[in-house]
Amino acid sequence: MKHPRARAVRFLSCVTLCALSACSTTSDKPTQPAVAAPAPSAVAPDVQGKQYYIFGEVSAQGAQAFDGDTTVFEAVTRAQPRKDSANLGRVRLIRADPRDPMEWTIDLLHIMQTGDSSQNLHVQERDVIYVPPAAPVEPKR
Numbered sequence: 001m002k003h004p005r006a007r008a009v010r011f012l013s014c015v016t017l018c019a020l021s022a023c024s025t026t027s028d029k030p031t032q033p034a035v036a037a038p039a040p041s042a043v044a045p046d047v048q049g050k051q052y053y054i055f056g057e058v059s060a061q062g063a064q065a066f067d068g069d070t071t072v073f074e075a076v077t078r079a080q081p082r083k084d085s086a087n088l089g090r091v092r093l094i095r096a097d098p099r100d101p102m103e104w105t106i107d108l109l110h111i112m113q114t115g116d117s118s119q120n121l122h123v124q125e126r127d128v129i130y131v132p133p134a135a136p137v138e139p140k141r
Contacts, residue, residue, distance in 0.1 A: 055129070057087070072106050
């Protein structure tokens with residue numbers, strides 16, 4: 001029985017592929033049910049050996065492995081900001097492009113308090129993240 005939407009395709013007069021698993025072909029030879037090909041999957045970018053850098057008031061300073069899909073919030077969290085001295089309200093992301101250098105100040109406290117992740121930029125290879133120290137509080141006299 002031929003399905004109304006089934007399409008049979010013949011290659012080199014010996015292989016018949018069907019769009020559905022059970023369909024008829026133009027050949028009198030019995031055919032095997034078609035096997036669905038696996039869906040194409042997203043291929044991860046080649047990030048082996050790529051890095052970004054984080055400095056300032058974090059425990060894990062220096063070069064960090066770049067996995068291709070990291071936000072500033074995730075990068076700072078992985079680097080373990082110092083609870084007593086990190087100013088998470090003024091984290092800087094520096095993209096040092098020789099032709100078009102860019103710098104953003106990101107308020108991670110705002111992201112944590114409100115859930116607004118519009119400032120939570122994606123890190124790119126060779127970006128520098130700086131977590132500044134909190135302003136020292138001078139004792140009242």
